[in-house]
Amino acid sequence: MLENIESRNNGLANNTIPLFRTTSDNIRAQKTFEAACYNKLTSTCSLQDFKAKISEILKHIGFPTFYFAGLFSPPRFLISTLPEALVQSYQKGEFIRSDYAIQYGLSAPVAATIFRSTIESYMAGAPVETHDMARNRELSNLYKCNGYYDCYLIPLCSGSTRYLLSITAHTMDMESFYKNITAHEQELTLLANLILHLGLLKFKEYFQYAEQPKEINIHSRPVKLLSSLAKNDLSLEHSAGELCISLHTANHHIATIKKSLGAKTTAGAVYMAIKRGLID
16 A cells, blocks of 8 residues: 555656556546646646647657637637647638537537547438538548548536547557547546646636627717716716706616616716726
8 A cells, every 4th residue: 555655656756647547446546647637737837838738648648639629609729739730721711610529519518528530420321411511521631631530529618618628649540549549538538627627727818718898889978977977976966967968868878878888786887887998
């Protein structure tokens, strides 16, 4: 027992990634692997270093190429070790709109792993040819022309936001690829969840979708009223008099602008207007 603990601690201290197999000690081995990966990834200080450390772990397992995508609107690759020329061709061809992998990641249960070829085979049996099917054949040919014959997909989720880890290998024969995936399924799922957890923890602004404020079209009079309210301690009567409008009109302006800004109170509307730069 003591020797096992010492051996595990030495592995972590040396920053190596111990692999595990399905044995009676599998739970302990999983925890050791997870701790080693966490130790390696949590020490990163930059996104580039984070990507490099992930790549090192995957190479150790036998998968040198991957991408980690945030399935926002629109989806985008957050981290990728795919060749730049392939990524550019993917983006230029606008494949992300019809990519089976992305569509699967958006709808599949979390951690319901699958091979991209399995989705392609299933869709090939459909009675009707669709535009997405044709586009995915083009995408499949693009991958294969670059030496990537299949991908292993791991859907993930944080809150309402979906993510996808795609694992592949350059010019690896398919039998070896599938055997290697089968041997390391648990490790890959653990790593996928660590990437998401630490990515959100260390690089939150990059990994978390920031919804862009909707453009607000508000007439100048309600804005002037809010500006006056901000200067006059929210006194509606004083501000209405300053702008030479009736209290009825002022109340109508306030109701309109609160609805437009998504505010429940007049003070909230003033705050939102300042935050959006509508008033000083």
